[in-house]
Amino acid sequence: MMEKLQPKLRFPEFKENWEEKKIDDICHMQAGKFIQASKISENLESNFFPCYGGNGLRGYTNTFNYEGKYSLIGRQGALCGNVNLVNNKFYATEHAIVVNLKPYFDTDYTYYLLGLLNLNQYATGQAQPGLSVQNLKEIKAIVSNSLPEQQKIATFLTTVDDKINVLKQKVSLLEKYKKGVMQQIFSQQIRFKHVNGNYYPEWEEKCLGEVCDVKKGEQFNKEDLNESDLFPCINGGVEPSGYTHLYNRNQNTITISEGGNSCGFINFIKTKFWCGGHCYTIELKKSDFNINYLYQLLKSYQNEIMKLRVGSGLPNIQKKDLLSFNLVQSANFEEQTKIAEFLSGIDEKIETTKLQLSKMEVWKKGLLQGMFC
Numbered sequence: 263m264m265e266k267l268q269p270k271l272r273f274p275e276f277k278e279n280w281e282e283k284k285i286d287d288i289c290h291m292q293a294g295k296f297i298q299a300s301k302i303s304e305n306l307e308s309n310f311f312p313c314y315g316g317n318g319l320r321g322y323t324n325t326f327n328y329e330g331k332y333s334l335i336g337r338q339g340a341l342c343g344n345v346n347l348v349n350n351k352f353y354a355t356e357h358a359i360v361v362n363l364k365p366y367f368d369t370d371y372t373y374y375l376l377g378l379l380n381l382n383q384y385a386t387g388q389a390q391p392g393l394s395v396q397n398l399k400e401i402k403a404i405v406s407n408s409l410p411e412q413q414k415i416a417t418f419l420t421t422v423d424d425k426i427n428v429l430k431q432k433v434s435l436l437e438k439y440k441k442g443v444m445q446q447i448f449s450q451q452i453r454f455k456h457v458n459g460n461y462y463p464e465w466e467e468k469c470l471g472e473v474c475d476v477k478k479g480e481q482f483n484k485e486d487l488n489e490s491d492l493f494p495c496i497n498g499g500v501e502p503s504g505y506t507h508l509y510n511r512n513q514n515t516i517t518i519s520e521g522g523n524s525c526g527f528i529n530f531i532k533t534k535f536w537c538g539g540h541c542y543t544i545e546l547k548k549s550d551f552n553i554n555y556l557y558q559l560l561k562s563y564q565n566e567i568m569k570l571r572v573g574s575g576l577p578n579i580q581k582k583d584l585l586s587f588n589l590v591q592s593a594n595f596e597e598q599t600k601i602a603e604f605l606s607g608i609d610e611k612i613e614t615t616k617l618q619l620s621k622m623e624v625w626k627k628g629l630l631q632g633m634f635c
Contacts, residue, residue, distance in 0.1 A: 267404050271632035276411040280635055286399035288372060290362040293337055293395065294354025295327055314348065316357030316392075317341040326351040333361040333373045335381060338392040343382030347373040359395060366409050370416030375403060378634055404635035415633055422626050429619040433612060440608045447601055448562040448590070454600045462597040471585030473556065475545045478520065478581065479537030480510060496531060498522030498540030509534040516544035516557045518567070521578040526568030530557045542584065555598035558605045559591055 267280040285291075294314070302313050302321040310322040316339030329351045336344040338357040347370065354360050363372060379401060385391040406412050446452040453461050470476070482495050487504025494502035498521045513534050519527040521540035537543050544560075546553060560567070567587065571577040592598050 267635055269633050269635050271629065273411065273414055276406070276408060276414075278406070278408055278411075280404050280406050282402055282404050284399060285401045285403065287364070288367055288403075288405065289364055291335070291359050291395050291398060292362065293356050294358045294360060296356045297323060297325075297353060301325075311351045311353055312348065313353040313355065314346060314358045315339070315355045318344050318346055320355065323353050326353050328352055328354055328360060331369050333369065333376055335359040335361065335376065335393070335398070337395075338390065340391060341382070342385050342391050342393050343380070345373060345377045345381070359393070359398070366407070367405075368409060368412040368416050370420055371406075371412035374416065374419055374630065375405065375634060378630055379403060419626070419629065419633070422622070422629065426619065426622050426626065429615060429622060433615050433619065436608065436612045436615065440605065440612070443608070444558065444562045444605065447605070448559060454597055454604075456596070462592060462594045465590050465592050467588055467590050469585065470587045470589060472547075473551060473589075473591070474547055476518075476542050476581050476584050477537075477545055479539055479541045479543065481539030482506065482536055493533065493535050494531070495536040495538055496529070496541050497538030498524060500524050500527055500529075502535075503538060506536050509536050511535050511537045511543055514553060516553065516560065518542040518544070518560070518579070518584065521576055523577070525571050525577055525579050526564065528557070528560045528564050528567070530554075540578075542579075542581065550595045552595060552598035552602050554602035554606055555592070558602055559589060563587075563589060 267282065269280070297313065302323050303310065304321050306322045307324075310324055311326040313320045313323045314334050316336040318336060318341065331347070331349045334346045334348055334354060336342045336346075336357065337359045361372065361376070363369060381393065381398065381401075382391075384397055384401065385393055406415070443452070450465060455461055479496075482497075482503075484503065487495055487506055489505060491505040491507045493506055493509040495504050495506055496517050497503040498519045500519075511531070511534065513532055515531050515535070515537075517529045517531055517537065519525045519529075519540065520542050525540075544556065546556070567579070567584070570579045570583045570587065572580065592601070
């Protein structure tokens, strides 16, 4: 008896069995055309069109070679196999594969299907990974033969994507707002006032070493890290290197990446953690200095702190350069607290929105796995 091919999640009005097909049965695939790099701009200008290459959006150009709604597959590059859904006029380079559907297949449905196939696994070559159109044609997938079912699945998933994009835009707007208001606060264009209506005392320029000590972490064996333990290991990168059952720093601590491409990155760790060998932590010398204020102040100087890096193979920031780094700062604890609470409030809104976004993306991933065989 033939096995029934049906997804775990399905709209109840559809009963037909799904079928296994080759990609070649679903669409025609054709690479785009070469365009000179000098004709591609990083900025979107008037009368310019998106230009797609092997790694997705490459830039913008004043000509186009396709018009309409298509799925594009990156053919060459580190991200080959990525799938983009594009609409209207665009230029596809020779490193992008344009997907032309055969009858009875929906464009949006096929876009989600192709994305689920993890096409990057079929790449060949190491120095310059690439995908062969001929090999892509032979890949098999289980699909619905019902155009109405395809369209209903696609409409539902598109609605989910719309909600995800709204959350992404909200995060972006909040981050831009915070960046702008930070610049105004720490350049003193915006000032907080005392309850009596007067401004707080004038700010002073001091080096970081007058306010705090800078302490380097201890190297942790990478093989002893995992993804399930309680305490993050903070090292030279932006994200934790892993997790451990040990910690050498307490919660609510400022960190500065010491080495690597992200050296100079400022973070505020709210939990106990292990501070690694390529990371500094900040320890206040005075109890009447607000740690949250210092974090926000340092974050506003992050680009300048990153310029302190030395070395080319493995860049790093030296402790002496951090200690002598000058900051224009408020010495009034009450003013520091008001600034810290205001900016931390924005941070909380950003983190809450990011959490909503993460949950929505996890939900979408589950839907994709359930709605396709």
